[in-house]
Amino acid sequence: MQRTIAKATTSFFFVVAAEQVPAALYAVDPGPYNPDIGSFAAWYQDTHGRTLDLCLSKAQSTRVPGAPGAPSYMCSLLPEPGVYDDAQPLVFPTNFPPEAFWFTADAAITDATSGIDLSYGAAIEAAFAVEEPAEGDQISFARIRIRVDVPTIGTYTVTHPYGVEVFEVTADDFGTDGGGAINMTRDIGIGAPKTYTGALGGDIGPFLRSVNGPYLEVNPETSATERFIGDPNLAEAVTGSPFNTNYLRIQGPDGIDLRTNLFTVSGKLSDVVRPTPVIVQRSTYSRSAGEAGASAQQDVFVMAPPPSGTASYEDSADAAVAMTEANATGNWYGQSASNPTLPASVSITADNSVAIPESTPTTLAAPLVDLVQIQRAEYSLSSGQLTVVASSSDETSPPALTATASSGAAIGALSGDGAIKSLTTGITPTPPAKVTVTSGGGGSDTEEVVILP
Incomplete structure (x- = not known):
């Protein structure tokens, strides 16, 4: 199991448009950590307010039937002979998966005409430094993995929900069978064992989720009804991309341009009560004495859950100001015409309780500064x-x-x-x-x- 960026058979470079600088994940369980789930962080929360538990449930899909020996789990549980038997109770470390996930999103593009065969995976993963379950070796990371069989040399651009990657395939990247390959794995966040904050700075977040979810399924071990952001047994359209690119696309030589908006997604919604995320991107004032007379304005930009979430602020004169959000990415903006008396601040409130009943409203003050x-x-x-x-x-x-x-x-x-x-x-x-x-x-x-x- 790879823990670092894999050496690609293709020389490549990574490009993200300059304006694409979103927050990824918002918070992680600070502990203490429960040994029943391997002493991993119980949850991660994204900037849209969704909190996902480490997905170890044996609830199965009621939409896609399983097969003997291959249950249609709602979590990405990966049995491994001699390490983890999914037919037996979960016990750490003697019967525990070597890899588990808070979140996964996978997609594929296969096209016989062009010769493209692309697989994509995004995940927040729990694993072990020694690869098999062992106390003191627990790690987590955010992963983006892209693997593509390509037909010819040239520049290939892969657009996905969490960014844009550009790969330069040369003649040296082709094997004796004539096929060329792109192979990239980027793992961010691996730190000291039982240090789970590193994944907060990865590429993943907010969590993609099925447009048809959340799904309710019953855990056979606890009889509890659990909620899931997607069904990993079912390819569906998703939402949640911070760039509003809720698709996978590859462009390349000779007019190659293929895309899919179907992903298989896993993630178990947590019952933990968390405040609504708010990240202040900018709170500034402007004043001018133009030909039309003196004018002033207060501009506030925040990242908070998109509608049905709400965001507003009180300006420096305590007047209520509505904020608007355009494209479900969670970027809000509001403006007041009040002239501030300095020093001044604004009070921002975000509420996501309609979408996430477990969330609580958040109100925070931000200083008002000049631009x-x-x-x-x-x-x-x-x-x-x-x-x-x-x-x-x-x-x-x-x-x-x-x-x-x-x-x-x-x-x-x-x-x-x-x-x-x-x-x-x-x-x-x-x-x-x-x-x-x-x-x-x-x-x-x-x-x-x-x-x-």
């Missing part, structure tokens, strides 16, 4: 001069702007009568890689320094 933008950050090698030009969104009461280097060293204050200010100063012997401009209004911006002759 700082660096227009120029240039260093001349010939003169040794650094020039920085930046502006604040507060045009009526322009705050002080101060520049610092990427090392944290102070560079100096920008000067100017209005909201746009500048600084030119000598820096030796080397230029800073980046410059950060910080405002007295609380905002900041960081840009890479352009090196001139």
Whole structure:
């Protein structure tokens, strides 16, 4: 079982569009960890508010019948001779799966005409550093796996719910049988045993889920009715992609362009009570004295569960402001025309209890700051001069702007009568890689320094 990025038979590079920078997972069970489930984290929660238990239930699908020796489990339970017998009670570590999952999503594209055979897998996985169940070796990680048999050399682009991957297939990647292959596994989050926070920074999240779910099934061992975000025995359309790409697509040479929106998904919804996730992306104010007269606005961007979830905020004057969400990705925006008295803050509330009855509303305060933008950050090698030009969104009461280097060293204050200010100063012997401009209004911006002759 691979724990790190597999060496691909294809040389490849990974590309995500610049605007695609979502949060992935939101929270993980902090412990203490239950030895009955292998002392793994009991659950992970995503930014859409869904919390999934480690899926060890033996509930079976009532939509897809199983076969003798091959039950249609709602969890991705993988029996392994001599290690885990799924016909026997689960006991750690003597009868426990070497791999288990909080979440899985799999899809495939096979096309005889073009010669494409693609398999895709996304997962939040529980495993062991020594590959077989053992106390003290528990690990978790977020996995993206893409494997493709391709017909010819060239550039192949795979778009999936959690990003975009670009692979460059060369003649060296073809075997003696004439076939070429792409083979990528990216595991993120593997850390010290029983440290489960690493997967929060992986590519997975929010969890994909069937558009037909959730499904209710009965656990034969407990007689409890359990809820699942999908049926791994059934390929279905899904929702939940942070980029609104709820499909798998491959594009390549000679007009290859194939896609599917069918995935097999597993995940058991938890009964744990969790607050509604809220991530503040931006809370800024602007003020100007234009030809039409003075104006002001407060702009708030947050990530929270999409509808039927709700999000709103109270501006600095305690007025209620509705927020809108456009495409089910969970990105909300609202604007107020109130002129803030500084220092100021807004109070944001998100509620996902309609979709997730176990969730509770969340209210949090966020400071209201000005929006700082660096227009120029240039260093001349010939003169040794650094020039920085930046502006604040507060045009009526322009705050002080101060520049610092990427090392944290102070560079100096920008000067100017209005909201746009500048600084030119000598820096030796080397230029800073980046410059950060910080405002007295609380905002900041960081840009890479352009090196001139």
